[in-house]
Amino acid sequence: MDTTLWKYPVPTWIRRETIELRKTTESDSKVNRVCKKVREVMMNAEKEGTASSGIIVKEGHYLLPILSTFAKEEPPKLEEALKLIKNNAPEGTIGKRKKSPLLSEKVQSSIQYLAFLADYQLIFDTAIGMYDFSLAKAVARHSQLDPKIYLPQLKRWREQPEATARYEVDVKLKRYESALRHLVLAGQTEEADADPDVHLTKCLKFVEEHLLHKLGLELFKDDRTSRRSIMISLGERFLSDRKPEEALAIFLAAEPRHLDGAKRASRICGDWRTYFACFAEAGEEVDSEQISATVEAISSKFGTMREQQDNYIAAATILLDYAHDVADAIDMLISAHTWAEGKRVAYLNERPDLAKKVVNGAVSYARTCIEDLSERTSTFTTANRRYADVIVLRRDAIKETGEAGLSEHLDDSASVFSMHSTASNTSLSSCASGSSIGTVGSVGTVASTVISVGARSTFSLVGNDSTLIKHKSKFNKIGRDKKKKKRRQKKGKRKAGSEEELNELVATLKHSCPDNNYVQVINETITFLLQSEKLSMARLLLESYQDFDATVSQSQTARLDKDILNREEQEKIDRKEGRNFEVFYQHPCENDINAIRCLPIKECIQHAIGFLL
Numbered sequence: 001m002d003t004t005l006w007k008y009p010v011p012t013w014i015r016r017e018t019i020e021l022r023k024t025t026e027s028d029s030k031v032n033r034v035c036k037k038v039r040e041v042m043m044n045a046e047k048e049g050t051a052s053s054g055i056i057v058k059e060g061h062y063l064l065p066i067l068s069t070f071a072k073e074e075p076p077k078l079e080e081a082l083k084l085i086k087n088n089a090p091e092g093t094i095g096k097r098k099k100s101p102l103l104s105e106k107v108q109s110s111i112q113y114l115a116f117l118a119d120y121q122l123i124f125d126t127a128i129g130m131y132d133f134s135l136a137k138a139v140a141r142h143s144q145l146d147p148k149i150y151l152p153q154l155k156r157w158r159e160q161p162e163a164t165a166r167y168e169v170d171v172k173l174k175r176y177e178s179a180l181r182h183l184v185l186a187g188q189t190e191e192a193d194a195d196p197d198v199h200l201t202k203c204l205k206f207v208e209e210h211l212l213h214k215l216g217l218e219l220f221k222d223d224r225t226s227r228r229s230i231m232i233s234l235g236e237r238f239l240s241d242r243k244p245e246e247a248l249a250i251f252l253a254a255e256p257r258h259l260d261g262a263k264r265a266s267r268i269c270g271d272w273r274t275y276f277a278c279f280a281e282a283g284e285e286v287d288s289e290q291i292s293a294t295v296e297a298i299s300s301k302f303g304t305m306r307e308q309q310d311n312y313i314a315a316a317t318i319l320l321d322y323a324h325d326v327a328d329a330i331d332m333l334i335s336a337h338t339w340a341e342g343k344r345v346a347y348l349n350e351r352p353d354l355a356k357k358v359v360n361g362a363v364s365y366a367r368t369c370i371e372d373l374s375e376r377t378s379t380f381t382t383a384n385r386r387y388a389d390v391i392v393l394r395r396d397a398i399k400e401t402g403e404a405g406l407s408e409h410l411d412d413s414a415s416v417f418s419m420h421s422t423a424s425n426t427s428l429s430s431c432a433s434g435s436s437i438g439t440v441g442s443v444g445t446v447a448s449t450v451i452s453v454g455a456r457s458t459f460s461l462v463g464n465d466s467t468l469i470k471h472k473s474k475f476n477k478i479g480r481d482k483k484k485k486k487r488r489q490k491k492g493k494r495k496a497g498s499e500e501e502l503n504e505l506v507a508t509l510k511h512s513c514p515d516n517n518y519v520q521v522i523n524e525t526i527t528f529l530l531q532s533e534k535l536s537m538a539r540l541l542l543e544s545y546q547d548f549d550a551t552v553s554q555s556q557t558a559r560l561d562k563d564i565l566n567r568e569e570q571e572k573i574d575r576k577e578g579r580n581f582e583v584f585y586q587h588p589c590e591n592d593i594n595a596i597r598c599l600p601i602k603e604c605i606q607h608a609i610g611f612l613l
Contacts, residue, residue, distance in 0.1 A: 071117035102138040244269035314335035
């Protein structure tokens with residue numbers, strides 16, 4: 001009801017009725033309620049033998065009207081209607097030929113009346129769905145159904161065992177859960193003498209075809225062999241659906257455990273611990289090719305800096321435990337920047353040469369960090385200066401629309417302010433260097449990458465916001481023997497001062513400031529250099545980070561102070577010209593950007609260097 005047409009407020013009872021009608025479900029609609037009430041009255045009248053008007057009513061007097069109430073409900077209750085027709089059939093046989101009561105004139109006329117209200121095919125399917133084949137034959141007698149088709153079919157179902165016939169009916173009506181229940185029952189009762197393996201194969205095929213694994217496990221809960229077969233089938237289904245973690249859990253939950261499937265699933269999802277554990281549980285030895293493929297896959301995996309460290313440590317563990325390859329394990333630990341662990345493993349295996357290699361790797365990494373911090377300093381200051389101009393334009397755009405949310409049309413209006421700043425934005429492309437450092441001798445670059453591992457490895461590895469690793473070993477072939485291809489990038493026209501430019505500046509500022517993992521690695525590197533008598537390099541790395549920290553702090557403070565002064569001046573102008581100055585329109589990104597600061601180096605490290613140098 002459109003209440004806007006009312007001159008006066010809508011009465012309470014009308015509003016209440018409208019709300020109740022909206023809440024009414026399909027099964028409890030007004031038509032259904034009326035049908036139920038009318039049917040109840042007529043059935044009570046037949047039961048009592050008299051109507052409200054005093055007329056004597058016999059059983060079946062209101063048969064056709066009651067059938068109408070069943071047929072007109074939504075959805076139609078045809079099964080109840082057919083049961084009512086069958087219950088009202090005359091008792092005994094009809095005529096000298098002993099015909100079925102369902103072929104009597106009363107039943108046939110009732111069926112024809114019901115067919116006037118509903119489709120014959122639907123009524124026939126309802127009848128066979130009741131597994132009443134005599135009733136189905138009576139329904140089909142005056143329909144357009146071909147007797148050459150339905151008569152042999154009904155005859156065959158009558159002659160079959162009950163569970164088998166019901167299984168075929170359920171399949172025809174696409175009631176697959178019920179069909180599986182009857183198929184299992186047929187194997188337990190009527191086909192007890194048949195080969196159980198053949199019956200299990202038939203059930204398993206039906207389960208796989210209609211994805212009924214859950215019901216199959218319930219029906220075969222007491223049959224250990226069948227239950228295991230269904231679980232293996234379920235695991236294979238998960239693998240085909242690219243859900244290796246679920247498949248791994250299912251394979252290992254089977255009794256006995258399906259180790260072959262577990263090895264395939266763990267290999268796909270990268271669970272190397274379970275992968276090697278399955279070999280040991282099966283009493284199989286892991287050959288060198290499998291070890292190499294696993295290590296190569298893990299060490300080539302992309303992700304955040306922390307994820308890469310974990311991957312390299314895992315690869316080093318595999319090399320030590322299964323291949324006893326100390327040299328390549330040390331390379332992995334160097335790539336993970338775990339200097340102390342690398343040195344410990346080297347001395348544990350009496351390899352002082354490898355211990356020296358770890359120290360050299362830490363020195364090389366420190367130089368890389370110093371270069372990276374210098375580049376981050378330049379990027380941050382440039383982006384912060386431009387951000388100070390753009391954020392003012394975005395505030396003005398919000399103020400003009402009077403909204404806190406930003407719309408696409410604001411970018412067009414903001415372009416008129418492009419003359420306010422002539423700062424170059426080309427240097428901001430350096431924000432592509434990620435928030436984390438790569439391995440020895442290289443600075444990582446943020447990328448979104450999907451890796452397809454070499455032919456020997458079947459591990460499926462996917463990573464986002466990755467840091468490219470340039471460390472080279474026989475297990476890390478990234479970039480080896482490949483020529484760099486120059487890709488032409490389409491340069492879209494970006495409006496100065498637009499929301500798009502602001503988003504790029506925000507991303508640049510956030511990525512330029514080292515994250516927790518990066519700072520932790522710097523702390524560990526400085527500590528290791530101090531312990532390895534590389535005092536000068538430790539001091540250079542500490543000073544580089546402190547210089548970067550100071551630059552970020554000064555840049556932020558200067559921008560915020562300037563912003564406050566500009567706002568105070570603008571407030572004076574607004575006061576003088578009589579404009580509203582009480583509302584300050586702030587962009588949603590400002591709180592995050594204003595809070596950007598560098599994490600400090602540990603005080604113990606600073607104290608130690610203060611005493612040693």
